[in-house]
Amino acid sequence: MTKVEQIARWCQGEWLAVADKDAALTELCIDSRNIEDPATTLFIALRSPMRDGHGFIADAWQRGVRNFLISHPIDTLPQDSNVILVKDTLAALQQVAAAHRKQFHIPVIGITGSNGKTIVKEWLAALLSEDRSIVRSPRSYNSQIGVPLSVWLMAPEHQLAIFEAGISQPGEMEKLERIIHPDIGIFTNIGEAHSEGFLNTRQKINEKLILFRHVKQLVYCSDQVQLHECIVQYTHALRGNDSSSGIQLFTWSRRQAADLQVTHTHSTNGKTTIQALYDGSEIQVTIPFTDEASVENAIHCWCTLLLLSVPQNDIRERMMGLQPISMRMEIKHGINDSTLINDTYNSDLTSLQLALNYLGQQRQHSYHTVIMSDILQPGKRDLDLYDEVAEYMSRRNVQRFIGIGPALYKNKASFRKYKQLRSIFFRSTEHFLKNFHMLSFDKEAILLKGARAFTFEKISVLLEQKVHQTVMSIDLSALRHNLDVYRSLLRPGVRTMAMVKAFAYGSGSYEIANLLQYAGIDYLAVAYTDEGVALRRAGIKVPIMVMSPDATSFDRMIAWKLEPELYNFRSFDAFTAIAATLQVSQYPVHIKLDTGMHRLGFNAADMDALAERIAAQPGIKVASIFSHLAASDDAAQDDFTRQQAAAFDTMSGKLVQHLPYTPIRHLCNTAGIARHTSLQYDMVRLGLGLYGIDSSASLQGRLRQVSTLRTSIAQVRHVPAGDSIGYGHHTIAPRDMRIATICIGYADGYPRSLGNGKAHVIINGRPAPTVGSICMDMCMTDITDIPGVAEGDEAIVFGQDLAVTQLASWAGTIPYEIMTGISQRVKRVYTNGE
Numbered sequence: 021m022t023k024v025e026q027i028a029r030w031c032q033g034e035w036l037a038v039a040d041k042d043a044a045l046t047e048l049c050i051d052s053r054n055i056e057d058p059a060t061t062l063f064i065a066l067r068s069p070m071r072d073g074h075g076f077i078a079d080a081w082q083r084g085v086r087n088f089l090i091s092h093p094i095d096t097l098p099q100d101s102n103v104i105l106v107k108d109t110l111a112a113l114q115q116v117a118a119a120h121r122k123q124f125h126i127p128v129i130g131i132t133g134s135n136g137k138t139i140v141k142e143w144l145a146a147l148l149s150e151d152r153s154i155v156r157s158p159r160s161y162n163s164q165i166g167v168p169l170s171v172w173l174m175a176p177e178h179q180l181a182i183f184e185a186g187i188s189q190p191g192e193m194e195k196l197e198r199i200i201h202p203d204i205g206i207f208t209n210i211g212e213a214h215s216e217g218f219l220n221t222r223q224k225i226n227e228k229l230i231l232f233r234h235v236k237q238l239v240y241c242s243d244q245v246q247l248h249e250c251i252v253q254y255t256h257a258l259r260g261n262d263s264s265s266g267i268q269l270f271t272w273s274r275r276q277a278a279d280l281q282v283t284h285t286h287s288t289n290g291k292t293t294i295q296a297l298y299d300g301s302e303i304q305v306t307i308p309f310t311d312e313a314s315v316e317n318a319i320h321c322w323c324t325l326l327l328l329s330v331p332q333n334d335i336r337e338r339m340m341g342l343q344p345i346s347m348r349m350e351i352k353h354g355i356n357d358s359t360l361i362n363d364t365y366n367s368d369l370t371s372l373q374l375a376l377n378y379l380g381q382q383r384q385h386s387y388h389t390v391i392m393s394d395i396l397q398p399g400k401r402d403l404d405l406y407d408e409v410a411e412y413m414s415r416r417n418v419q420r421f422i423g424i425g426p427a428l429y430k431n432k433a434s435f436r437k438y439k440q441l442r443s444i445f446f447r448s449t450e451h452f453l454k455n456f457h458m459l460s461f462d463k464e465a466i467l468l469k470g471a472r473a474f475t476f477e478k479i480s481v482l483l484e485q486k487v488h489q490t491v492m493s494i495d496l497s498a499l500r501h502n503l504d505v506y507r508s509l510l511r512p513g514v515r516t517m518a519m520v521k522a523f524a525y526g527s528g529s530y531e532i533a534n535l536l537q538y539a540g541i542d543y544l545a546v547a548y549t550d551e552g553v554a555l556r557r558a559g560i561k562v563p564i565m566v567m568s569p570d571a572t573s574f575d576r577m578i579a580w581k582l583e584p585e586l587y588n589f590r591s592f593d594a595f596t597a598i599a600a601t602l603q604v605s606q607y608p609v610h611i612k613l614d615t616g617m618h619r620l621g622f623n624a625a626d627m628d629a630l631a632e633r634i635a636a637q638p639g640i641k642v643a644s645i646f647s648h649l650a651a652s653d654d655a656a657q658d659d660f661t662r663q664q665a666a667a668f669d670t671m672s673g674k675l676v677q678h679l680p681y682t683p684i685r686h687l688c689n690t691a692g693i694a695r696h697t698s699l700q701y702d703m704v705r706l707g708l709g710l711y712g713i714d715s716s717a718s719l720q721g722r723l724r725q726v727s728t729l730r731t732s733i734a735q736v737r738h739v740p741a742g743d744s745i746g747y748g749h750h751t752i753a754p755r756d757m758r759i760a761t762i763c764i765g766y767a768d769g770y771p772r773s774l775g776n777g778k779a780h781v782i783i784n785g786r787p788a789p790t791v792g793s794i795c796m797d798m799c800m801t802d803i804t805d806i807p808g809v810a811e812g813d814e815a816i817v818f819g820q821d822l823a824v825t826q827l828a829s830w831a832g833t834i835p836y837e838i839m840t841g842i843s844q845r846v847k848r849v850y851t852n853g854e
């Protein structure tokens with residue numbers, strides 16, 4: 021508990037209103053949608069180019085918050101509240117966290133590096149939690165905001181803290197160091213990723229090293245030459261300033277003498293044994309992984325445990341129990357129109373809160389169920405723990421709670437206190453499965469959260485809607501990342517309309533629209549009225565423009581608050597007639613101008629007449645005027661693009677002149693945003709870029725791949741040389757071949773033109789070319805040179821290592837066509853990493 025008065029002092033805030041300076045606070049909240057316990061919450065109004073937290077003060081107040089930290093004076097101060105004014109709320113949040121940190125005298129481990137931060141943190145927590153109570157960053161909270169929120173979680177019962185720090189620009193680490201102030205450092209590695217803000221790798225390393233300014237010990241791999249050189253120089257430089265300070269380096273290496281010198285690694289049967297020399301003796305550990313990244317992460321953990329004097333015997337035993345860490349929450353279509361959120365992240369209270377936030381966002385369903393296992397978190401008494409869990413459930417308006425495990429079963433009473441909450445308990449997962457047929461799941465959002473030992477994957481199989489083995493997974497956090505990349509290119513004040521037409525370019529509609537709405541998008545656009553209605557039905561509230569409305573659906577559009585694009589006098593007259601009949605006034609419409617694309621739009625010669633007609637129609641209001649660029653991605657056509665822009669200026673200028681208000685103007689699509697920054701006007705229309713593809717190629721390196729299309733191998737067979745494969749009896753095996761038949765065909769949207777070796781899929785990490793023609797539901801691939809392929813194995817059709825653009829070029833088309841062509845029978849699965 022910290023008094024609000026203390027917080028004001030820590031950030032040198034000015035009191036604008038005082039209700040109770042002694043109010044005790046436990047929670048810092050930056051998003052009014054995620055308030056846990058309003059009475060003890062401080063709402064911090066952060067300001068970013070995309071969103072201003074000051075606009076959500078009223079909302080937070082509505083939800084019961086009475087303590088506010090703000091940086092801009094607001095018109096009406098919230099009543100009965102403490103309101104503290106500072107210059108910069110983010111800086112204040114960081115100061116508060118740093119001051120909070122100073123109160124604790126426990127060892128703090130700080131982790132940075134390009135990859136593996138989160139895994140090393142989670143594994144260390146798992147390896148050390150047997151003998152101490154640990155606080156750590158939730159998920160990958162490692163940013164300028166994530167770090168202070170993580171450090172704020174430090175409490176008197178903790179004996180060790182583990183925090184990760186990530187940066188994207190020079191100057192950031194200094195702030196994170198002041199907050200975390202680690203005693204022990206781990207530098208995982210340095211890669212090329214996210215280098216935009218840095219001149220070169222050395223600059224990036226040196227910036228990250230600032231985290232270790234005050235550490236006593238630093239763990240890293242000295243085989244990384246640049247990293248090693250920078251660290252040696254850095255420690256010399258530190259010593260130069262102050263002869264008493266000296267960082268004790270703890271290195272590991274596969275090539276040279278080091279504190280832990282790895283002499284041999286050997287993988288079989290899914291396990292890797294790592295042998296090393298330490299302190300003159302030979303020691304070894306075995307981990308249940310074989311991939312290089314896991315081996316590296318495990319060695320970092322090993323070094324840290326040795327440094328903390330954990331006995332080698334204990335280390336060996338615990339390492340064998342390491343488990344994969346899933347950072348992801350998966351969203352799937354569940355049975356009976358329900359939505360299933362599968363969170364396999366280590367179960368603890370903090371991760372439960374994050375998962376509940378996520379559940380709360382599933383507004384398409386009003387009924388929410390949580391299925392949860394015992395929490396395997398040492399250090400807290402069960403009764404207190406489950407009292408707290410039950411309180412979370414009731415606060416978050418969860419309607420049904422299904423608890424699985426002996427501890428939950430024993431603590432039923434904690435839940436039964438809440439009359440609104442239906443609760444059911446099972447002693448074990450097996451008991452639940454046996455009784456599954458007695459429970460019903462229907463049109464609801466279901467959060468599935470189980471510690472690994474409870475094998476909740478068995479439950480998830482039952483709750484998933486089963487369709488077809490071919491699955492397209494959509495990484496929502498990558499989509500969010502891409503949105504932010506494009507937003508960062510916008511001049512201040514320029515709005516964003518996201519194009520979610522054609523089922524969000526094949527990615528699915530509701531889930532994408534929900535994410536965009538959550539991210540504060542200004543507008544959505546769909547092609548047809550029905551698409552818009554589906555989004556409204558699912559609870560999407562942001563303005564939606566419909567680009568090809570047909571006159572027969574105008575009344576439905578009005579009923580569902582959808583805004584039409586009007587592109588000629590016929591559509592204009594038809595809509596205004598309906599608007600008059602339905603007696604609406606000032607209904608928002610969008611005027612499309614033809615500036616050279618010659619698809620839809622009013623012509624230059626129509627402007628005067630159009631202006632007159634608009635003036636004569638009080639039923640409508642022009643929300644925006646726009647046009648579409650025909651060749652914004654092509655430098656050779658930039659003269660034409662400028663010509664289009666000039667025509668747009670003239671034509672829209674004429675209309676605006678006659679209007680008593682100023683509509684929004686917009687012209688750029690994805691490639692336009694990237695290539696024609698001077699043409700952003702008041703809004704841009706972002707399409708393909710959101711989904712990870714930059715048709716102008718200039719931004720491709722900064723975008724993340726959003727969709728991965730996977731299928732499975734139905735059959736593996738041997739085909740002797742001379743036999744034919746597939747339809748037509750004309751593809752003859754030139755040699756003895758092994759063929760894998762995979763479950764994707766042209767009916768799934770895999771173009772028929774990709775047959776006969778024009779394309780490949782990825783099996784076991786290797787390319788498997790198509791053989792023979794693509795069939796309707798299947799196709800054959802050549803796996804003769806890929807060892808170890810079994811029936812049921814996965815084949816990747818496109819994704820991280822095989823871009824949609826590559827597939828498109830093989831098929832002689834554009835990525836838009838491939839993406840929107842993936843059939844609706846292909847199941848979409850959404851993942852959401854932080």
Ligand SMILES: *Cc1c(COP(=O)(O)O)cnc(C)c1O
Pocket residue numbers: 519567648688689690691705706707708709
């Ligand atoms: C589809 C569409 C866009 C988006 O184009 P991208 O190239 O995918 O960014 C923008 N404006 C209009 C009118 C569109 O139809």
